[in-house]
Amino acid sequence: xxxxxxxxRYLVIGTGKKITLECSQTMGHDKMYxxxxxxxMELHLIHYSYGVNSxxxxxxxxxxxxxxxRTEHFPLTxxxxxxxxxxxxxxxxxxxxxxxxxGELFFGEGSRLTVL
Amino acid sequence: xxxxEQDPGPLSVPEGAIVSLNCTYSNSAFQYFMxxxxxxxxxxxxxxxxxxxxxxxxxxxxxxxxxxxxYISLFIRDSQPSDSATYLCAMIRPGGSQGNLIFGKGxxxxxxx
Numbered sequence: 001x002x003x004x005x006x007x008x009r010y011l012v013i014g015t016g017k018k019i020t021l022e023c024s025q026t027m028g029h030d031k032m033y034x035x036x037x038x039x040x041m042e043l044h045l046i047h048y049s050y051g052v053n054s055x056x057x058x059x060x061x062x063x064x065x066x067x068x069x070r071t072e073h074f075p076l077t078x079x080x081x082x083x084x085x086x087x088x089x090x091x092x093x094x095x096x097x098x099x100x101x102x103g104e105l106f107f108g109e110g111s112r113l114t115v116l
Numbered sequence: 117x118x119x120x121e122q123d124p125g126p127l128s129v130p131e132g133a134i135v136s137l138n139c140t141y142s143n144s145a146f147q148y149f150m151x152x153x154x155x156x157x158x159x160x161x162x163x164x165x166x167x168x169x170x171x172x173x174x175x176x177x178x179x180x181x182x183x184x185x186x187y188i189s190l191f192i193r194d195s196q197p198s199d200s201a202t203y204l205c206a207m208i209r210p211g212g213s214q215g216n217l218i219f220g221k222g223x224x225x226x227x228x229x
Contacts, residue, residue: 109157
């Protein structure tokens with residue numbers, strides 16, 4: 001069973017508020033990712049990190065920001081939430097040093113954000 | 117044209133049926149193909165992965181890749197109610213590394229007892 005945790009699981013918040021979605025993993029994985037998933041739609045990569053102090057934007061443009069100060073922790077922040085940010089946010093991590101590209105990501109259970 | 121196309125269903129089958137789930141893709145450079153399973157209110161989990169063309173079997177699950185047709189399939193034999201979930205196909209973006217995946221929309225499967 002994957003040891004990757006996301007909090008909060010559900011969040012309803014008003015427009016303009018600052019929010020941080022937390023993601024922690026205890027597997028020692030260097031690679032961590034944030035995906036966004038709308039109902040009935042594809043997962044889209046919005047941020048990734050290959051290690052401490054490394055962050056990159058993904059394929060889908062996002063107004064969120066991320067940080068990677070510790071290996072196990074990869075929080076996502078929205079400075080000013082808007083209704084268009086309503087979505088599910090999934091955090092994932094991957095083993096380092098894999099000799100084959102198995103595409104195996106370990107996902108958390110997700111944070112479902114609703115912005116009113 | 118989307119890079120990966122997947123019929124979202126829903127698909128409802130009786131217990132014991134053989135299930136066929138499919139995806140098509142447009143980029144012939146894709147080499148690594150995955151199937152993820154996502155239960156309701158959970159994150160996806162890797163079910164199977166395949167490199168290039170061919171078949172791969174794991175218990176009741178068989179993954180097939182036909183690169184000439186740009187078509188991948190997942191077969192579930194003797195389907196069980198516990199197989200009820202959304203199945204997502206995924207591919208590694210060419211030039212990208214592990215984790216930078218392109219996902220299909222997912223097919224929602226319901227197996228009725």
